[in-house]
Amino acid sequence: MLRTRSLTNRRNSRPTTSLFVVASQERPKLQNRRLPLELIENIISEVLPNDRSDARTVFSAIASVTLASTTLRSIALKIFLRRICIQDAACYTSIFEMISMYQVRNPDSDGFGLIRAMTIGDTHVSPVNVIEGSTGLNNLFRLQDLSLCFYKEGFRTQNIVSNRILPAFASTTLSILTIDMLPRIDLALLSLISTCFPGLKNLSLDVTKRLYYNYCRVECDCWSCFLSLFDDLLHSPVPHVYGNVSLLAEAYGNSLTPLDQLTQLQLGIFISDETMIYEHAEAHRDMDILPRHIATGPSACSRCNEMLASVRANEVLASTIMFKKLTSLQRMSWSSFFQRAGNRTDQGQQEGDLFYPVVFESDRAEKLLKVL
Template sequence: MVFEVCRALRKDATAIPVEILDVIVTSLLSHNRRFCAIANISLVSSRLRLIAFRRYFETLEVRSPRHWDKSCRILGMFNWVRKMRVAASDVQSNMDALSSFGSLRSLEIDFSSDGLSTQKTRCSLLFKSLTADLTVLKLTSLPRIDTALLSLVASRFPSLTTLELSSTERLDKECCWLCFEESSSCTIHSPVPDVFPSIEVLANAYGRALQPLENLEYLFLGVFLSDADVLSCHFDRCASVVISSPRTGFYSSPPFGPDKCVICTAEHGAAVHERERLASGIVEKILPSLKTVGWSSHFSEHGSGADRRTKTTIFCTRTLKVKVDSTR
């Protein structure tokens, strides 16, 4: 298909409106985001090459430090990139290059390589190199979500309409109970009551920290609003469970969270839902522009499912309603 398009365009590419060329390139990239999708078509004419590069580099997903360094050598790319996904560790070799992305509007940063002691410094260095015109910011695998981070985000990116911060995906349920428990000790996944004495204090602190964001419409804060000991009690109760086997005698059950524990759900599910409504209502009063507020949650109507992050989304209307949205 690409070769047929190239032959047709080569005859008289200048006679075709730019809008049609743009649609052709967009269609090619919708099926394949690799550079080979536009390699041939970019050779047809200089005008088509510019359109192809602009559309291809509209979204930049940095795969490694080497990929980042090579990408930064493409000077025209800095004006084309509008959406970027990157791991914080991948850009540390040339962090200053971030300041050249003047057209960047949507950014997603993975902090899985950072710890509690490095998060503050890493965020400060990254944010000072980024354009203040971002409208969408997503920070994933954060070691913690605190008021210092929220205040930094609010002061640096006043134009945000969508903000997603999450730390709960750092919990490792893929290996064993020991890894699950150890990962929970390296993440502030449940700030109540160790960091904040109550849900009201947490919601007020988070809301006030984000108050400068007057255009914010969609907010997701990936922390659990259940008490921290919900998870620790779950470990005490379920990590020692063994399953009998005719071949090996017994083996430990695979790790699972409170969302799949009948006892945890019965004891805490309803109370956590009320906490989520309460916290969302408080945040909504401080940030009247909000349309939705989301939280990570152990407990949802449908459960988290395999390899999913469970979110409880509160729609900010006069009568608050809870919608459970389980997504990657």
């Protein structure tokens, strides 16, 4: 009895078998250590020099990046080609061949479509010498900003060069056109621009930058050298080309009427009479104030400042006519011998410098013209 009971107790006291399921600890996921493409673009952009006037110098700054990997090469070329400055035909040929080779290796790439802004020519070379005979200009289907320097051109060659270059870039998508250091702004040039680039929103044509460039380089301060700066360029079309300011503005406005999207216009010419600068020089030559041989601009002349009111009135009149002719225009500027009181230009010009930009803004809702 007791033995049977003991066996029964031992059977009941045996440990029971249990099944436990324990989940293994998950391994931590490796974080993606790749930098965002936007950050890489910003880094490469910072490597590029601020002065992008020489495409060779700019590319040398990122040449090593293009050799690192396919991704970095694509990003670097995208940033480099976004805005390029071409100073000679060899530079253009090198860039063209580089893009062509890149497209062969990367058929899905934009290639020439990466070029959004282009500057051609400088004070040492005509833009026509850079691109004449070049191929691939018709591939610049996304070009939005074109800048040309006409410093090497004269009265005889301006129209010839314009008719060779501008039709080669003719596009409905170009929105910004800048032509600096022109010998003159005439109706032939304005009409050609309106025909080739009907989608322009910002147009800048400048004669006086050529004048200022020469002014900064002249070593002699005498009046003869000062007046020689005004030769070989049409800085003031009134009164010898156009009898008065109204006729000038009417003619210019009519030539630019096809540009129905134009919002900003800069015309770098003087609205004052052409004779004013010569009268200013003669007056100073006859003055008893010494030194008479030091040439200065009209803004530093007390006699010429008496003409400020009439000159400013002509600038307002010309701007008013242009705003009426160009219904989409919001802001325009001329060059002036007189600086607006308390105003300083972004070029750091001070009183006594040769000329200043005068900017007008139209508030069409209020029918007001503001001088900025």
